[in-house]
Amino acid sequence: MKFISFLWSTVAALALCALLTPTVHAADKKDSMLRHVVAFKFKASASPEGIKKVEEAFRDLKKKIPQIAHLEWGINNSPENLNKGFTHGFILSFKSEEDRSAYLPHPDHKAFGALLGPLIEDVFVIDFWAKE
Amino acid sequence: MKFISFLWSTVAALALCALLTPTVHAADKKDSMLRHVVAFKFKASASPEGIKKVEEAFRDLKKKIPQIAHLEWGINNSPENLNKGFTHGFILSFKSEEDRSAYLPHPDHKAFGALLGPLIEDVFVIDFWAKE
Numbered sequence: 001m002k003f004i005s006f007l008w009s010t011v012a013a014l015a016l017c018a019l020l021t022p023t024v025h026a027a028d029k030k031d032s033m034l035r036h037v038v039a040f041k042f043k044a045s046a047s048p049e050g051i052k053k054v055e056e057a058f059r060d061l062k063k064k065i066p067q068i069a070h071l072e073w074g075i076n077n078s079p080e081n082l083n084k085g086f087t088h089g090f091i092l093s094f095k096s097e098e099d100r101s102a103y104l105p106h107p108d109h110k111a112f113g114a115l116l117g118p119l120i121e122d123v124f125v126i127d128f129w130a131k132e
Numbered sequence: 133m134k135f136i137s138f139l140w141s142t143v144a145a146l147a148l149c150a151l152l153t154p155t156v157h158a159a160d161k162k163d164s165m166l167r168h169v170v171a172f173k174f175k176a177s178a179s180p181e182g183i184k185k186v187e188e189a190f191r192d193l194k195k196k197i198p199q200i201a202h203l204e205w206g207i208n209n210s211p212e213n214l215n216k217g218f219t220h221g222f223i224l225s226f227k228s229e230e231d232r233s234a235y236l237p238h239p240d241h242k243a244f245g246a247l248l249g250p251l252i253e254d255v256f257v258i259d260f261w262a263k264e
Contacts, residue, residue: 074260
């Protein structure tokens with residue numbers, strides 16, 4: 001009887017586990033996310049300190065704008081030389097087009113744009129609903 | 133006693149669940165991946181059928197080249213008009229620069245390039261180790 005009780009409760013607990021696990025997957029499911037890919041080409045006159053401020057300010061938008069579901073970035077290291085002088089890549093992810101619509105005119109995003117403006121030579125942006 | 137047995141096995145099963153869940157998270161941990169962002173601008177003469185073949189052939193590289201850890205893509209829908217005529221975005225992920233080095237000259241990647249060449253006006257590529 002004790003063994004049956006053990007079996008029963010193990011099955012119940014594993015069922016609960018199975019019920020919770022898909023939530024993790026759904027949250028990480030990449031094809032359900034709207035990707036917002038941004039690349040920066042800085043002016044030759046932009047100082048390393050100025051560029052660092054831009055990197056930090058963009059990264060910090062994740063803390064200020066809750067509609068940004070995920071933000072990652074890095075410095076170009078492609079050996080293909082197809083980056084057209086762009087050195088910085090950022091991928092922001094949104095759960096909906098409404099969230100992107102809240103982000104674009106957000107005061108903190110606008111403040112970032114004002115910081116970026118004097119240092120930047122060119123900006124490239126492409127957004128897409130990610131599918132596999 | 134039955135209740136204690138229930139409690140014990142529930143705790144054991146949930147511990148097993150907790151043990152398995154971090155594996156899911158680790159596999160999806162974005163800041164450990166090398167992102168390879170590619171954008172295409174097609175020639176005005178490229179047919180919808182030709183473009184569809186390119187989309188499918190790029191997507192299918194994931195099945196042919198095991199070094200591609202993840203591949204996602206989509207059609208630009210940015211309202212910002214900063215996409216410079218590029219309509220297609222792809223994000224490939226690699227676990228190492230060695231994997232990227234195996235991908236770039238891979239015969240299946242070269243065959244894809246030969247299919248792409250006649251239809252494409254411009255290609256943009258930026259790679260980075262993703263950090264948050």
